[in-house]
Amino acid sequence: MTDDHQDDAPLDAAASLALIDAQRATVVHRAEPSPTYLFTVWGLAWLLGYGALGWGSRTHDGPPGALAGIIFGVLLLGAAVATGIHIARRAGGVRGPSARAGAMFGWTWTIGFAAVYLIMAGLTRAGASDPVLSLAWNALPAFLVGLLYLAGGALWQEMTMYLLGAWIVLVAGAATLAGIPGNYTVMALAGGGGMLGAALVSVILARRRRGLP
Amino acid sequence: MSAGELDPVIHAPARLRVVATLATLGPGDEMTFPRLQKLLDMTGGNLSTHLRKLEDPGYVAVTKAHEGRKPVTYLALTPAGRRAFEVYTETLRQIVRGATP
Numbered sequence: 001m002t003d004d005h006q007d008d009a010p011l012d013a014a015a016s017l018a019l020i021d022a023q024r025a026t027v028v029h030r031a032e033p034s035p036t037y038l039f040t041v042w043g044l045a046w047l048l049g050y051g052a053l054g055w056g057s058r059t060h061d062g063p064p065g066a067l068a069g070i071i072f073g074v075l076l077l078g079a080a081v082a083t084g085i086h087i088a089r090r091a092g093g094v095r096g097p098s099a100r101a102g103a104m105f106g107w108t109w110t111i112g113f114a115a116v117y118l119i120m121a122g123l124t125r126a127g128a129s130d131p132v133l134s135l136a137w138n139a140l141p142a143f144l145v146g147l148l149y150l151a152g153g154a155l156w157q158e159m160t161m162y163l164l165g166a167w168i169v170l171v172a173g174a175a176t177l178a179g180i181p182g183n184y185t186v187m188a189l190a191g192g193g194g195m196l197g198a199a200l201v202s203v204i205l206a207r208r209r210r211g212l213p
Numbered sequence: 214m215s216a217g218e219l220d221p222v223i224h225a226p227a228r229l230r231v232v233a234t235l236a237t238l239g240p241g242d243e244m245t246f247p248r249l250q251k252l253l254d255m256t257g258g259n260l261s262t263h264l265r266k267l268e269d270p271g272y273v274a275v276t277k278a279h280e281g282r283k284p285v286t287y288l289a290l291t292p293a294g295r296r297a298f299e300v301y302t303e304t305l306r307q308i309v310r311g312a313t314p
Contacts, residue, residue, distance in 0.1 A: 011226060013219075013308035019226060020302060023233040027252055031237070093248025095287065098239040 025210065033090050035160060036206065038083060039199035045079035047192030054184030063134050063180070105155070109148060116140045135176050138183050142172035142191060160205065164198040222270055223301045227255065228263045232298050235273065235290045243276060243287035264288065272297055 011019065049072040056068025064072075091102055123136060146168030153162025168191060175186040223232055234252050238244060250260050267273040272294030276287040290298065 011224075011229075013305045016219075016224070016226075016229060017302070017305050017309060019229055020233045023230045023253075024237060027234055027237045030252055031248075093245040094238065094242055096239065096242030096289075098242050 035202040043195030045075040049075040050188035057181035112144045139176045243289040246286040
């Protein structure tokens with residue numbers, strides 16, 4: 001074999017196993033979406049965004065003002081864009097059943113949020129009061145996020161994601177019971193905090209998988 | 214146990230890394246050539262050479278497709294390639310277990 005390079009010299013068994021493990025770790029690192037990154041991005045967006053809404057509704061003594069709404073919108077849009085870029089970068093260049101499942105899961109979010117928007121438009125038209133609309137705007141997206149984390153956790157067998165989903169749907173319910181403006185505090189601290197907690201757990205699990213303390 | 218029992222097609226660092234990378238794909242999934250090249254940090258020519266050696270015994274399937282007007286090459290382990298990799302890693306584990314009593 002004349003075209004073989006020096007790096008073709010056979011390794012011993014232990015070195016070969018180490019090479020397989022190292023290459024697998026490289027693929028996980030470069031080609032799989034990082035739950036730590038995504039939970040951190042969304043955790044911060046919720047903590048600061050819902051924090052702004054809570055602050056806005058306290059200073060106005062009613063529904064959050066325009067500035068709080070803008071801060072919230074920018075933070076959540078930013079998190080959505082960061083998520084899209086991250087997943088496109090990591091998952092690009094692969095086709096087949098799992099890429100299809102990932103794309104369908106991605107569309108599920110878009111379709112789900114479109115439905116939330118339609119429901120809210122319908123409630124507004126039917127003459128729902130401002131407090132009811134505020135509570136529903138708060139609860140429905142969070143409920144959808146929690147359910148999709150539950151579904152994604154079940155689909156990819158990601159226990160951290162599944163438990164976070166269970167936590168988020170319950171937070172959506174608890175926030176609605178808390179009423180305005182307590183709901184925003186619940187969303188910021190329990191919701192955003194829960195996501196940051198899940199980020200921490202996924203860091204610890206990833207380190208443990210790599211055999212680090 | 215001797216190294217002679219290890220599949221010589223896979224038992225070379227560069228090809229081992231190629232196969233280990235493709236083995237992370239789910240059944241039926243395929244990866245583009247540039248994507249695989251990036252995950253391996255290999256030159257295109259080097260990767261092509263090793264892919265040919267993996268294609269000859271039927272371990273790797275090469276599919277040429279078109280996305281728009283751009284030709285795209287997709288790569289995947291065949292069922293035979295996946296089996297060969299499993300046998301290879303199992304043999305490695307047995308050798309390592311045998312060497313450390």
